[in-house]
Amino acid sequence: MDELRLRILTDGRNLGNGILKVDGFINHQVDPTLMNSCGRELAQRFGGVRATKVLTAEISGIAPALTTAMYLSVPVVYARKTKPITMPDQIFLTLAPSHTKGRTVELIVSPEYLGREERVLIIDDFLATGQTIMGLVRLAQAAGASVVGVGALVEKRFEGGRELLSTLGVPIEALAVITDMDNGKIVFGD
Amino acid sequence: MDELRLRILTDGRNLGNGILKVDGFINHQVDPTLMNSCGRELAQRFGGVRATKVLTAEISGIAPALTTAMYLSVPVVYARKTKPITMPDQIFLTLAPSHTKGRTVELIVSPEYLGREERVLIIDDFLATGQTIMGLVRLAQAAGASVVGVGALVEKRFEGGRELLSTLGVPIEALAVITDMDNGKIVFGD
Numbered sequence: 001m002d003e004l005r006l007r008i009l010t011d012g013r014n015l016g017n018g019i020l021k022v023d024g025f026i027n028h029q030v031d032p033t034l035m036n037s038c039g040r041e042l043a044q045r046f047g048g049v050r051a052t053k054v055l056t057a058e059i060s061g062i063a064p065a066l067t068t069a070m071y072l073s074v075p076v077v078y079a080r081k082t083k084p085i086t087m088p089d090q091i092f093l094t095l096a097p098s099h100t101k102g103r104t105v106e107l108i109v110s111p112e113y114l115g116r117e118e119r120v121l122i123i124d125d126f127l128a129t130g131q132t133i134m135g136l137v138r139l140a141q142a143a144g145a146s147v148v149g150v151g152a153l154v155e156k157r158f159e160g161g162r163e164l165l166s167t168l169g170v171p172i173e174a175l176a177v178i179t180d181m182d183n184g185k186i187v188f189g190d
Numbered sequence: 191m192d193e194l195r196l197r198i199l200t201d202g203r204n205l206g207n208g209i210l211k212v213d214g215f216i217n218h219q220v221d222p223t224l225m226n227s228c229g230r231e232l233a234q235r236f237g238g239v240r241a242t243k244v245l246t247a248e249i250s251g252i253a254p255a256l257t258t259a260m261y262l263s264v265p266v267v268y269a270r271k272t273k274p275i276t277m278p279d280q281i282f283l284t285l286a287p288s289h290t291k292g293r294t295v296e297l298i299v300s301p302e303y304l305g306r307e308e309r310v311l312i313i314d315d316f317l318a319t320g321q322t323i324m325g326l327v328r329l330a331q332a333a334g335a336s337v338v339g340v341g342a343l344v345e346k347r348f349e350g351g352r353e354l355l356s357t358l359g360v361p362i363e364a365l366a367v368i369t370d371m372d373n374g375k376i377v378f379g380d
Contacts, residue, residue, distance in 0.1 A: 032260035
C-alpha cells in the first residue's frame with residue numbers, strides 16, 4: 001500500500017537492531033486518516049474470508065483493528081494484558097514473548113466475547129517474529145473459534161513471522177513489507 | 191446521545207460499587223459502528239474549539255479518541271503507561287490515581303508529539319473522578335499546550351469529575367451521563 005510505505009519513508013526511522021520507529025503516526029501519535037485508509041484496505045483484502053470478529057492485542061493493534069472492523073461491520077476484541085475487574089474469573093489466557101518489551105506478556109480474552117463458530121480475523125500493527133499473533137491464534141483456538149486470516153500494517157519479513165504463521169494455512173496480508181533494515185536502510189519488498 | 195444510552199441499558203451491567211460493565215461494546219469487545227457514531231458526535235460538539243490534536247490515555251480511550259480525531263482531521267496522541275524503547279529519554283510524565291486499578295499509574299507523552307501552541311482536545315471513555323483526565327491536562331500544560339475541551343463517552347456524574355474539571359473553564363461533554371447507580375439502577379441525567 002503506497003500511502004503507508006511512503007509515510008514510513010517520510011516519518012519512520014530505523015533505530016537499528018530491527019527497531020522501526022513509527023510512533024509519529026501508528027503507535028503513540030496516530031494519524032486517523034491513514035488508519036482509516038489502512039482499515040479500508042485490509043477489509044478489502046479480507047473481504048472473502050467471512051470474518052465474524054476481528055481480534056487484536058492491546059495496545060497498538062487497537063487502531064488498525066478498529067478501522068478494519070468498521071469496514072467489515074463486525075465487532076473487534078482486543079486481548080488484554082492485565083485482567084480488568086469487570087472480567088469473569090474464568091478466562092482464556094496465553095503467554096507470548098514480547099520482542100520489543102524483552103519479556104513475556106499475558107494475553108487475556110473473556111469467553112463472553114470469543115466463542116465457538118466464530119470466524120476470527122487477526123489484525124495487528126506489526127508482523128515481526130509472529131509471537132504475539134501466535135498468542136492470539138492460541139486464544140482463538142482455546143475458544144473453539146477458527147482463525148480465517150492474519151493482517152498487519154507493517155511486516156518485518158526478515159524476522160520470520162510469516163513462516164511461523166504459514167502453518168495455519170490462512171491468508172496473511174501486510175500493507176508494507178520490509179525486507180531489509182541493515183545499515184540504517186528501510187527496503188520494501190513486494 | 192440516544193444510541194449510546196440505549197446500548198448501555200441493553201448490554202451494560204451495573205456490577206455495584208459504581209462499576210459499570212461495558213466491556214461488550216466499549217473496552218474489551220468494541221462495536222466499531224457505535225464508536226464511529228460517538229466520534230462523529232463528539233467531533234460535532236467540539237467543532238468550535240479549533241483543536242489541533244486529540245489526547246487520550248491508553249487503553250480504552252483509544253477507540254473513541256481515534257474516531258473523534260478522524261472526524262476532526264487532526265492527529266490523536268495516546269499517553270502511554272509504560273515508556274517504549276522508541277521514545278526519547280526526555281519525556282512528559284505525570285502520575286494519576288486509577289480508580290478501577292486501585293493504584294497509581296504513570297501517563298507518559300513524548301515531547302515530539304505535544305508542543306507549545308497546540309490546542310488539545312482530551313477524549314476518554316469514562317469521566318468519573320476526573321483523575322485520569324486531570325493527568326492528561328497536566329501533560330498538556332507541561333508541554334505548554336492549551337486544553338480546549340474535554341469529552342467522554344460515559345460520565346458517572348456522582349463521582350465528581352465534572353466539578354474537578356470545571357476549574358479549567360473549557361467545554362465538557364459526555365455522550366451518556368449517569369446520575370445514579372445505587373441498588374443496581376442505571377439512571378441517566380440530561
